[in-house]
Amino acid sequence: MSHIHRRQLFRAGAVGLANFIIGEPLTHEAEAETRRGIFDAHLHIPSDNGENFQWHLVTRNMSEFVAYLDKCGVRRGVISSSWSNKAQTPDDYRNGNREVAKYVDRYQGRFRGSCVITPFRIDEALREIEECHKQYGFVWLGEFCNYMTNYRYDTPEWGEVMKLATRLNLVIQIHTNTKEMQFLAENFPDTTIVFPHLGGNRDDIFDRISIVARHKNTHIDLSGSGIERVGILERAVKEIGAGRVLYGSDFTINEPSAVISRVKNAFLTAVEREKILYRNVERLLGNAGHRKG
Numbered sequence: 001m002s003h004i005h006r007r008q009l010f011r012a013g014a015v016g017l018a019n020f021i022i023g024e025p026l027t028h029e030a031e032a033e034t035r036r037g038i039f040d041a042h043l044h045i046p047s048d049n050g051e052n053f054q055w056h057l058v059t060r061n062m063s064e065f066v067a068y069l070d071k072c073g074v075r076r077g078v079i080s081s082s083w084s085n086k087a088q089t090p091d092d093y094r095n096g097n098r099e100v101a102k103y104v105d106r107y108q109g110r111f112r113g114s115c116v117i118t119p120f121r122i123d124e125a126l127r128e129i130e131e132c133h134k135q136y137g138f139v140w141l142g143e144f145c146n147y148m149t150n151y152r153y154d155t156p157e158w159g160e161v162m163k164l165a166t167r168l169n170l171v172i173q174i175h176t177n178t179k180e181m182q183f184l185a186e187n188f189p190d191t192t193i194v195f196p197h198l199g200g201n202r203d204d205i206f207d208r209i210s211i212v213a214r215h216k217n218t219h220i221d222l223s224g225s226g227i228e229r230v231g232i233l234e235r236a237v238k239e240i241g242a243g244r245v246l247y248g249s250d251f252t253i254n255e256p257s258a259v260i261s262r263v264k265n266a267f268l269t270a271v272e273r274e275k276i277l278y279r280n281v282e283r284l285l286g287n288a289g290h291r292k293g
């Protein structure tokens with residue numbers, strides 16, 4: 001072994017050791033993530049009245065909720081209140097929406113608030129949506145879950161909610177089965193809709209992806225079942241395009257880092273990953289709340 005060769009080996013070893021200690025240079029993607037932060041389009045906060053969607057409670061209050069998001073690398077998110085989702089009276093959803101406003105304020109810049117109502121007393125519901133928008137600056141509605149308090153999306157009352165969302169240019173996130181999804185996508189082409197969840201089985205997943213692909217005003221968030229099936233995310237991006245696929249976790253129900261892992265490991269470009277992890281939701285929020293054009 002020559003002296004020069006030995007020196008080269010030493011140098012290579014030293015560089016390798018330095019990389020090991022300091023860490024590899026950040027990729028473009030990792031750098032952007034560090035700077036901007038992953039943005040979760042689908043979060044349910046633990047409510048002050050004890051309402052919490054977790055089946056066995058482990059994150060009991062807002063500080064435990066935020067600490068868990070930190071652990072998962074979720075830096076930002078759209079939050080709604082489970083109190084509002086389970087509302088038996090307008091006072092329940094008003095209280096829920098006000099606790100959302102309180103936490104948006106307390107965790108400056110980390111969360112964007114979302115308003116949830118039930119459509120039973122429609123005049124009060126519409127008034128609450130306007131108030132959340134005008135007084136608290138919310139530009140997002142939902143996640144609406146009709147199965148929780150038993151209402152339908154094909155009624156004149158729900159049509160009023162959709163019309164108001166369109167008029168105020170708000171994003172509306174609606175939990176649906178495939179039939180409801182088809183109905184809303186077809187009947188409200190001017191409304192910016194986010195449909196959570198890929199689907200429960202193969203046919204369901206493929207149908208839901210194709211509905212979103214065909215309706216340019218609609219988006220899908222990756223929370224819930226379906227994402228754990230390797231290849232489904234790639235199919236969604238291929239059919240819909242990365243611009244209308246959003247990272248969402250449905251935490252406190254589901255694990256935020258499970259969806260992030262699949263997005264990171266998926267056969268996607270760095271640009272597609274960035275769109276899914278935060279750019280799309282930033283764009284939706286940025287464009288919402290004022291008239292287009």
Ligand SMILES: [Zn+2]
Nearest residue numbers: 042044143250
């Ligand atoms: Zn949800």
